[in-house]
Amino acid sequence: MIHALRGMKDLIFDDARRYEYIIQTLSRIARNYGFEYIETPILEETRLFKRSVGESSDIVGKEMYQFTDKGGNDVCLRPEGTAGVVRAFVQAKLDRQQGQKYRFFYHGPMFRYERPQKGRLREFHQFGVESFGEKSVEEDFTLIVMLAEIFEALGIRTRVKINSLGCTVCMPPYRQRLVGYLEAIAQELCPDCQRRIATNPIRVLDCKNEQCQNLLEEAPKLSQELCEECDRDFTRLQKLLTDAGIAYEVDTHLVRGLDYYSGAAFEFVSDEIGAQSAVAGGGRYDRLVEFLEGRPTPGVGFAIGIERIMELVRMPQERREGWYLGAMTPEALDRLLPLARQLRRSHRVVVEYAPKGLKAHLKGADKANARYCAVIGEEELSKEHIWIKDLEAREEKTVPLKELEEIEAQ
RNA sequence: GUGGGUAUAGCUCAGUUGGUUAGAGCGCCAGAUUGUGGCUCUGGAGGUCGUGGGUUCGAGACCCAUUACCCACCCCA
Structure with missing residues (x-):
């Protein structure tokens, strides 16, 4: 019998119904927030992801379905959705419409060559939104509100974590200070973290190793070294969330795994689905459009892992039909x-x-x-x-x- | 890439210290008087016990290998 490839699943019967229901529900909510549908290719040039997601990330470094096509192009199956949407944004020259706002939502399959486990497949599906041209922190707030509404509509209990990753003004000096701190304690860190000091020191912060975490308690915190603007935005974001009645926790160790994030970062987690508990993640990426050769355009977005919420969704009762x-x-x-x-x-x-x-x-x-x-x-x-x-x-x-x-x- | 667990009917699983024709529940099909669903009852179909070796008089049970799946690490949605 020919079996589906490892880490790839058929959506059939109840799974298919749940998937369809989730997409319908999320699309409806996205439209209510002013987002419109965009569909981008599943296959893209490899360098798109090298430049956006970042070569230091595991996703690009070792998890991509990458190959040379018959025309000799270095291509890969998309491992995430943001890069393609930003590429489409730049390709349509929307970055030339200074001051205009563009909001898109997308959904579809993503591919990462990983070892499958609960909540992690090689082919999985994401629903995401990307907002271009809106610099205000109110937009960050609105996306978090939107996610809260989405999970409420689906009947899923979540916790919200937020953090600020700083900007080009405050991040580089902080990074230097952090590297200095880490180098001093390098021998006591786990081998992975020792390597990260050089490749991506920020990610030492969310190392799961207990000893590392203990050592990091004394580490400099970005939240205390944000520049005036970032600090003002982050404070404002917290006030908006509090006023809106959205419970959140500031997690200074919350580091988005992809290189393109800056400014506000957020994550929704569920405690009911095993180790892979992040059901949605997102944040601001004000420099990504530039990385992809567009004119500087602020951006913020999020992605939801459909498979991770599938079994949690409360479905409306099915009725006889037709x-x-x-x-x-x-x-x-x-x-x-x-x-x-x-x-x-x-x-x-x-x-x-x-x-x-x-x-x-x-x-x-x-x-x-x-x-x-x-x-x-x-x-x-x-x-x-x-x-x-x-x-x-x-x-x-x-x-x-x-x-x-x-x-x-x- | 590393570690642990599991592979028996379409599905979920039982199968005692190795011992005759491998079981249950659910599902499926057919009946319970000739044109009335869900419930109940009766009957039926369906398994080379993941695969390949080995131990033994005898293996679904024990050993080895292999493959697949699951879970965890790593990483991430």
């Missing part, structure tokens, strides 16, 4: 087919082609989750009638075929 049509004789089937075609203009219709007894048809209609079971038997056929039962109300009636056709044609 029609089941069945015939008790071969001749009766000939009358059913045109009727099905008519009904399908506006209703869900399932047709059973095999002639069967009434009981079998009722069972079939029940299994098909149809609201109405309509059957033509010998009796009905001779009078040009059709027998209809409402499976929910348990009421039945026999009406002329013509009547049903006319009513449903509207």
Whole structure:
């Protein structure tokens, strides 16, 4: 038997319904917040991600599905969604519309060659939004509010963590101070952290090693060394969240894993899904458009991991819907087919082609989750009638075929 | 890449210290008088016990290898 590749799953039955419901719900909310749909290619040039996500990240360093296509291009399956949307933004020359705001939402598959575990697949799906041209911290606030609304709508309990990653003014000096501190205690840090001092010192902060965490308690904190502007924004963000009644925790160790983040960073976590607890993450990336050769344009966005919230979603109760049509004789089937075609203009219709007894048809209609079971038997056929039962109300009636056709044609 | 766990029916799992024709529940199919679903009852189909070796008179059980899946580390949504 040919099996799906490791870390790749079919969405079928309940999973498919949940996926569809999630996408519909999130799309609706995104539109209410002024975002519009964008779709970008799943395959992109590798250098897009090297420049945006960053070569020092594991994602680009060792997790990409990368290959050379038949034209000799170095390409890869997208490992995340932001880079493609920013590329599309620059390619459409929207960066030339200074002062304009653009807001997009997207959803679709992402690929990372990792060892699968709970909440982590090689092909997984994200729903994300990207907002361009809005520098105000109110936009950061609005995205967090939006996420809160999303998880509330889906019936998922989450905790909100926020942090500020600083800007070009305050981050570089902080980074230097941090490196100085880390070098002094380097021998006591785990091997990974020792390596990170050179490659990406900020990420030492969210090392999961307990000994490292203890050593880091005395480390300089960016939150205390933010420049005036960043500090003002971060304080304002906290005030807005408090006023809006959104509980949050400031997590100075919250470091987004991708290089393009700056300024506000946030993460929504769930305590009900195992080790991979981050269900959504995002933040500001005011320099990313420049990295991709666009004119400087502020940006902020987030992404939600669909698979991570799938089992948590509270689905609305499913109701019986549409029609089941069945015939008790071969001749009766000939009358059913045109009727099905008519009904399908506006209703869900399932047709059973095999002639069967009434009981079998009722069972079939029940299994098909149809609201109405309509059957033509010998009796009905001779009078040009059709027998209809409402499976929910348990009421039945026999009406002329013509009547049903006319009513449903509207 | 590293570590741990699990592989028996379509699904969830039982299978005692190795011992005859490998079981249950759910699901599926067919019936319970001739045209009435969900509930109940009866019957039925369906398994080379992940794969390959080995130990043994005898292996679903024990040993080795291999593959797949799951969980955790790493990293991230």
